Amino acid sequence: MAIITDRYDPKQGVTVISGTGSQRFTENMDYFSQVFASVYSSDLNNKFAIDSCWESGNIYYANYDEGYVKKICFDGTVLASLALTNPLALSIFQYSDSMRTVIPDPPQDDRGCWIIDEYMDGFTKVARLVFTDHNLNIVKTIDPLTNPICVIPAYDGGCYVADQTLQSISRYSSSSVLLGTYTFLGIYPKELALDLSNVTGNLWVLCSDDKVYNFSVTNTGFTLRFSISPIVFGSHVGAIDVDRNSTLSQQYLYVTGGSRDSGWIKKYDKDGGLITSQTGLAMPFPYVLKAVQGYGSDRVYVLADFTKWDNYGYDSSSSSSTEIRSSSSSNSSSSSNSSSSSSSSSPP
Amino acid sequence: MNGDKMTVKIYEFLKSDLTLVTSMVANMANSVSMSISHYAGSVKSAQATIPYVIEGVDKHVPYIEEADFCIVTRKKIDLTATGVNEKTIKDVGADIGKYGYVDSVPAIPSDLPPGFQEVYKNE
Numbered sequence: 001m002a003i004i005t006d007r008y009d010p011k012q013g014v015t016v017i018s019g020t021g022s023q024r025f026t027e028n029m030d031y032f033s034q035v036f037a038s039v040y041s042s043d044l045n046n047k048f049a050i051d052s053c054w055e056s057g058n059i060y061y062a063n064y065d066e067g068y069v070k071k072i073c074f075d076g077t078v079l080a081s082l083a084l085t086n087p088l089a090l091s092i093f094q095y096s097d098s099m100r101t102v103i104p105d106p107p108q109d110d111r112g113c114w115i116i117d118e119y120m121d122g123f124t125k126v127a128r129l130v131f132t133d134h135n136l137n138i139v140k141t142i143d144p145l146t147n148p149i150c151v152i153p154a155y156d157g158g159c160y161v162a163d164q165t166l167q168s169i170s171r172y173s174s175s176s177v178l179l180g181t182y183t184f185l186g187i188y189p190k191e192l193a194l195d196l197s198n199v200t201g202n203l204w205v206l207c208s209d210d211k212v213y214n215f216s217v218t219n220t221g222f223t224l225r226f227s228i229s230p231i232v233f234g235s236h237v238g239a240i241d242v243d244r245n246s247t248l249s250q251q252y253l254y255v256t257g258g259s260r261d262s263g264w265i266k267k268y269d270k271d272g273g274l275i276t277s278q279t280g281l282a283m284p285f286p287y288v289l290k291a292v293q294g295y296g297s298d299r300v301y302v303l304a305d306f307t308k309w310d311n312y313g314y315d316s317s318s319s320s321s322t323e324i325r326s327s328s329s330s331n332s333s334s335s336s337n338s339s340s341s342s343s344s345s346s347p348p
Numbered sequence: 349m350n351g352d353k354m355t356v357k358i359y360e361f362l363k364s365d366l367t368l369v370t371s372m373v374a375n376m377a378n379s380v381s382m383s384i385s386h387y388a389g390s391v392k393s394a395q396a397t398i399p400y401v402i403e404g405v406d407k408h409v410p411y412i413e414e415a416d417f418c419i420v421t422r423k424k425i426d427l428t429a430t431g432v433n434e435k436t437i438k439d440v441g442a443d444i445g446k447y448g449y450v451d452s453v454p455a456i457p458s459d460l461p462p463g464f465q466e467v468y469k470n471e
Contacts, residue, residue: 015383016356018376027384029360029372041380052385059385074385243363252363263359265366278366283359293363294384300366302359303382 048089055107062087082136085119093153098246162189180221195242235259238288
């Protein structure tokens with residue numbers, strides 16, 4: 001008699017989401033393309049509106065206009081939903097700090113999700129950080145913040161958050177205590193990426209001066225180590241992403257961007273050494289929005305949108321997707337920041 | 349929105365040397381973001397006993413029509429050695445087969461036999 005075994009399929013796929021729907025591709029982009037009209041975000045969401053569980057493949061996405069965050073399977077089946085005010089961005093607290101080399105069967109799900117939720121305080125737009133469990137039940141909030149645009153989880157269940165108006169990145173513990181803040185002077189952070197393995201690791205910050213800043217991460221805070229300037233002349237730096245393998249020597253930073261008619265991508269080691277690069281790529285879609293890669297895939301994917309190039313403003317310092325939102329001058333602080341420390345300095 | 353105009357493209361690069369592999373226009377306008385995840389699907393397989401003995405000869409595995417050996421690991425496929433096939437031979441002299449790897453360790457075949465598909469790519 002035969003024994004039928006149902007095994008998990010560890011292949012990967014890429015999901016692109018917009019204000020009108022979403023589309024999915026296989027990792028080789030050679031077959032299985034599906035359009036889901038019921039899974040969409042908002043034009044007011046930023047590029048951190050979607051994230052995926054490394055192992056289970058479940059997807060979180062936010063809709064700013066309609067005020068919800070949903071958790072779905074890759075096929076679009078809704079697993080959970082949370083009503084919020086104006087969820088702007090989110091990031092999943094993955095099951096493990098680094099990508100495991102073998103996915104168990106059944107695969108592990110996530111440990112929750114950090115969400116940036118904007119709302120009006122009188123006539124002033126502010127935001128709060130919401131942390132949920134893996135069923136989108138609210139566990140805790142940090143409130144109010146000024147103008148956060150990106151949040152990523154820390155190893156202990158806390159988070160790092162980038163604030164454009166305050167030009168800073170802050171670290172909150174799992175109990176919502178503000179552990180530290182680094183303030184950039186004259187520039188603002190646009191994207192965060194963490195290659196954390198266990199407790200220590202590297203926090204990479206893409207800033208508005210088109211440089212990528214490296215911070216050494218410990219269990220108590222983070223310290224600026226160096227910056228790299230990957231930009232190719234006449235272009236912009238669009239996105240960063242890091243491998244999060246358990247093997248330190250395999251943790252790489254990918255930086256990508258484009259000019260008016262060409263694109264480029266570069267690969268760095270964790271000490272900022274350039275490993276390899278491709279420049280002058282014929283990319284009629286040069287405005288880079290997002291770069292993603294994951295476990296089990298030997299590919300890195302870059303999402304580009306040519307309509308945003310004019311919005312970006314050639315030789316301009318502002319970008320449509322990273323526009324500084326108007327906000328109040330209210331303090332950005334945790335509800336329990338008595339033990340916080342901060343630093344402020346000019347980047348190198 | 350920009351109507352039905354397709355403005356979004358995904359570029360696929362090899363991680364190793366950043367070679368551009370392919371690109372694809374997404375069926376949407378004015379994209380917001382992108383994510384990577386696993387399929388939610390699953391693979392069903394059957395384990396059964398068949399009344400035949402299949403022998404691999406000279407590094408080859410017989411191909412069986414319509415048989416799908418989709419869940420295997422590379423280390424268990426080493427027909428250059430006739431030792432216990434569930435165990436990877438790592439020591440010189442451990443091979444008792446007719447190919448006699450006395451002074452070297454038999455190499456694991458770089459390519460899987462026909463009908464096999466490697467599932468886990470990373471070590």
